[in-house]
Amino acid sequence: MISTRDNQRIEIEIKDVSKVFEGRTGPNVALETVNLNLMQNEFVSVVGPSGCGKTTLLNIIAGLLEPTTGSVRVGGKEVRGPGEGKGVVFQQYALFPWMTVQKNVEFGLKLKNISPQERKEIAASYIELVGLKDFGNAYPKELSGGMKQRVAIARAYAARPDVLLMDEPFGALDAQTRAQLQENLLNTWEKEKKTCFFITHDVEEAVLLAQRVILMSARPGRIKEIIDIQLPYPRSQQLKVTKEYNDIKNALWSKVYEEYLDHMK
Incomplete structure (x- = not known):
């Protein structure tokens, strides 16, 4: 499929995806009507409150879970299982x-x-x-x-793979190692240009890495907002001292925290 935006190809197409888990106390709606397109070679970060369905969505894209409703296409082909041009990196090294x-x-x-x-x-x-x-x-x-x-x-x-799916890959690391690997990932992505879907709880990390940040709502998970990160590449840790970066980070943090407070009500 071809996008009308800069003639880029849509690499990941998420259409009307919902996921319901059946529990002892009844159905648990993890995702509700999620629609999202990722372009070829795009780097997207996903943030949101714990339990908002970020990992569930990644697992559906990876073919490790089936959606209850809706569909996911990668490279124009409907996802029906793992593999198929998708690489996955989890928090635990495996x-x-x-x-x-x-x-x-x-x-x-x-x-x-x-x-x-x-x-x-x-x-x-x-x-x-x-x-x-x-x-x-x-x-x-x-x-x-x-x-x-x-x-x-x-x-x-x-x-x-055409698509790299990363579920908090640096979440368990100390701050110095995390910073080093963020730069390493940026350098690798700029050379290899894969489509990256990157889950993180760290707003600073999301802004540093991504071209767009997807903010998800509290359960049931929906896409609340998509924020374009208008910061040039190549990027490094030095970006974090700039006003432009901090303005974007602070605005995003306010949105994430607001969603967290709504979740706690």
Whole structure:
């Protein structure tokens, strides 16, 4: 499908998506009539109160959950399961502890039946891209949390998906490591230009990374507002000291906090 905006292709099309979970006390509406388009190579961050359905929406896009109503299309094809050009990075690293960094990054390529030599070369290039060139033969237990998450990101990129889905990938990291990985992700995205759907609770992070920020309402999750982030790339942590950044961050924080207060009523 082609967008009328700058002739970009719609990479992710979310149409009338609702999700209801059946619980012991009755139905639990996690998402209600969500409509959203992400353009090819666009970076979008998603924020909102805890329990607003952000992760549920990501899992539906990833094909890990089915919507109760509505549909999701990625690259023009309806999502009917995992894979299909989608890479997922979760907060927990989900690395295979018995595999080296090199073998972890090669894993998705092996599933695609890529030859051993080619997958070795591809994996090595992405390991270098995330700054772990000297750790290809290390095992996960030998790595810090930030290094493990870089391996997870390299593995997702190495499979060459059109879409990268990230669920609070830096949420468990200390502030310094988080800042480093934010810049690393920005640099990688600017080189690779994937469509990124990035969930975060951190308003500063959302504004630093994204071209648009999606604010979701409290449960049931709906899209309350879409904020265009008019800040130029390339971006770095230095952006955080500028008036332009802080004006956007503070305005977004007020909206998020207002939604949180509504949720607590």
